[in-house]
Amino acid sequence: MGKNHPNVDPYVVSRVRALESLLLEKGVLAPDAVDRVIQRYEADTGPMLGARVVARAWTDPDFRRLLLEDPTAALRRFDLDYAMLRVVENTETVHNMVVCTLCSCYPWPVLGLPPTWYKMPAYRSRAVSEPRALLKEMGLDLPATREVRVWDSSAEMRYMVLPRRPAGTERLGEAELVPLITRDALIGVAEVRPAAAAVP
Amino acid sequence: MGKNHPNVDPYVVSRVRALESLLLEKGVLAPDAVDRVIQRYEADTGPMLGARVVARAWTDPDFRRLLLEDPTAALRRFDLDYAMLRVVENTETVHNMVVCTLCSCYPWPVLGLPPTWYKMPAYRSRAVSEPRALLKEMGLDLPATREVRVWDSSAEMRYMVLPRRPAGTERLGEAELVPLITRDALIGVAEVRPAAAAVP
Amino acid sequence: MDGVHDLGGMQGFGPVEREDNEPVFHAEWEAAVLVMMRAAGSRGIFNIDEFRHGIERMPPAEYLRASYYEKWLDGITRLLLEKGVVGADELAARRAFFASRPDAPASAALREPPPPRVPSNPNWVQDCIRETGATPRFAPGDPVRTREMHPHGHTRLPRYARGKRGVVHRCHGVHVFPDTNAHGRGEQPQPLYSVRFDARELWGESAEPNQVVHIDLWESYLLPGR
């Protein structure tokens, strides 16, 4: 974490510290809450759970079916109690991507905290109106024959993309697949690529 | 003019001066142009011409008809060569108001430079979608029976409101009416009131 | 509320800028803002809809300039003041204290030892489904049309999808209604649907080919379609 991040505005920091201090005093905030949250999110970096879920779905057809039909039951197998997720499946003919145009809704329990770009106006404004142009700029050039299906997370339902398993990974097992599965692929702004080094 | 206006940003001023200097050097700008413009607009303060035109229309029915039907011809009688104006008439049943939602278009030749509020987002955003609420906040509470007709100046045509002549001014002549006619009334965010002092 | 937060379809924001190896937090204060938001929300000081609307009420130029956690800070500060949990005077005094002592821990300024904390509901955001037994008005495959509405308050019907025709994809059950819950007018739960819109319906002739948008919409946003 950039404790010495150069863009830290002293005015903002003093506002945060003041509010923190008052909420401690009023019994709203626990004294060690900030440290605990930092530890938790920095330990659980990135979309690890989402990647594990996808790797399982790629290697276990029954789990894949469960994940798409009853994601809550599927997540319970990973010890996560989360009833708000829907998983949307990429195919030869459909590419899914996820956005929240009104704020920055994101499936934290499976993907961790969202990257900054997901929360900024450029992504939020363009994802619904020109997703192909946007994806192309971000490195994903989709064929015109593939439908682009954008999920605008306007309620408490959260969306995660089930990417296509790339060719060349047929011999990899679940654990070997996990590190290939990036957060961007689970949001739908990238596809999963077979890492040359990871292919046996 | 607030030469010592407290909100003058030195960075902005240096950018202005730099551009001014380069445009002088390149023969785009005349050396005395800025002073001439300041003199001109500060001498011609406010919507004097618009007020004179309206006072004439209130006292001369033929001119009124001409102003509404052929405003270019009417303005020529005031030595103004301006082909882009339309004059919209307030009546018992219709109240007109003028805005430019996309930028800040305004009939400069008849009303002078626009006031700051006309150019700011609050007016530009609300004038088309909630004009009654906006006018009420600005001090003009219109009866529900009166149609509100908003003119969004999206092209080079410019709009000026011909306000209703207030009761109690029947004995005033053209020259005495002029000072009663405010810029806000010519934009359509106010009505003309008979000034107690001005009524003989 | 048709504010600048309602970004869908807006233009002029340039390219998406990705940060390589982005840290989870860019500074410790960001984590503190996240924790405060959760602490206050999970203790019922505000609900998630009030929180979102608190952010939407930022001055528009500030909203577009601010970073994500600055927006959160602005929103929770506004709500804590409005709810009377903190006072403007004590907040200003405390801010002045930390401005002069930037390295002091948050506990340094405490006037009294913290009281026991009130119980929290860690599930406060997800806790939005209500088993009311309401019968959904629409079924998957039904054509619908969204209402042409421009409320001043909080809504989750984006401006780009007003007065548009779509098709119901599925019903997510009965959910708390943000448009009332954000304004102290109760949960008024109603069926929530995933509605599919063809991009040509949303963007007309400017639509990209072969594109759809799914939006989660509450039943009262919808009218039977053609």
Added chain:
Amino acid sequence: MDGVHDLGGMQGFGPVEREDNEPVFHAEWEAAVLVMMRAAGSRGIFNIDEFRHGIERMPPAEYLRASYYEKWLDGITRLLLEKGVVGADELAARRAFFASRPDAPASAALREPPPPRVPSNPNWVQDCIRETGATPRFAPGDPVRTREMHPHGHTRLPRYARGKRGVVHRCHGVHVFPDTNAHGRGEQPQPLYSVRFDARELWGESAEPNQVVHIDLWESYLLPGR
């Protein structure tokens, strides 16, 4: 371009704030900006549509924060750089000079005596009517529908009036078309109409009673209505 400049119907900007006894200019630099804009425009360096689009391309948060003449300064600077009339390096150097000598007159930094000025057309903004003999497609009273379009470039069809039904009020003659003229694609003049819209068509159930909006719209924005 669906940018933040397209403000019609937006919410969250608060009340209109009127300034008592507002001066014509709040500072001398504002007049200088106005003069530069006119000097450049009247000498054909940019046309009025390029000028407006130059301002629309400001970063959105800046657009909403900036004062009117700051927007103009930003727009004309962008255009003068793009057109190659001034260079980025000489502009930066000149700015540094005046930053260190804030009271120096603009003439202080001249490297050479100004050349004779090129002729100007003081009527450059109003000079937009073209007697092409084109026959207007629509007549007063005709029902029309605006196109549902979201171009990336300059347009004068406001977002709040896209895909809406109105009635032609009058034809203003044949005018230069901003959507092409702002982008170096020629004047392409076409008939311009005042079109009347009922507020209920624009704002649906949120419309105030008994209200209409007139918008001046070019013929190619319009389709025959129902």
